[in-house]
Amino acid sequence: NAGVTQTPKFQVLKTGQSMTLQCAQDMNHNSMYWYRQDPGMGLRLIYYSASEGTTDKGEVPNGYNVSRLNKREFSLRLESAAPSQTSVYFCASSVSMGHAEAFFGQGTRLTVV
């Protein structure tokens, strides 16, 4: 049972480049999330999808877009990367928004130069 799988694990981008972070879960969870983790700060929610077909902004959505492709997959897109987006990105999923025990992927370490 793989749980939550993120790709890629590492990425270096130049300022202004775009990229998509992929996330897939095999636990039949309804809700999925994208968080970023920065030194000295707690995990912060970027976007979430309560269920297939819906997406909503979290705490820090600027500069990002998301797509809930199907029940399993939730992608995060950086349209024009900025150095401030250098971070570790985590995808997570849970049974539903009301059952918030979230299961996390291994993370994507992104550096924007």
Added chain:
Amino acid sequence: EDQVTQSPEALRLQEGESSSLNCSYTVSGLRGLFWYRQDPGKGPEFLFTLYSAGEEKEKERLKATLTKKESFLHITAPKPEDSATYLCAVQGAGANNLFFGTGTRLTVIP
């Protein structure tokens, strides 16, 4: 505004030396308080959910407790493999996400 403060930021223990980690929180209507463990280079791993004051949960050497203002993660006779960062998070009523603290980095020395 939801707020979570974890203390201490870092803790070094000798193997077998029991201690507690603290998570103080402010939230409008607590729906749940969560403890996670995070190893370097890995994603957070779910440990416990606590829903109401007075509730306790245990897993191996870990025991989590909850009051109306804080939660403690008690570590009894820790082993080096318990070394990790422990994260606390809360979900408030009407909130759609978890609000995380910055974590306590625990090091257990053999």
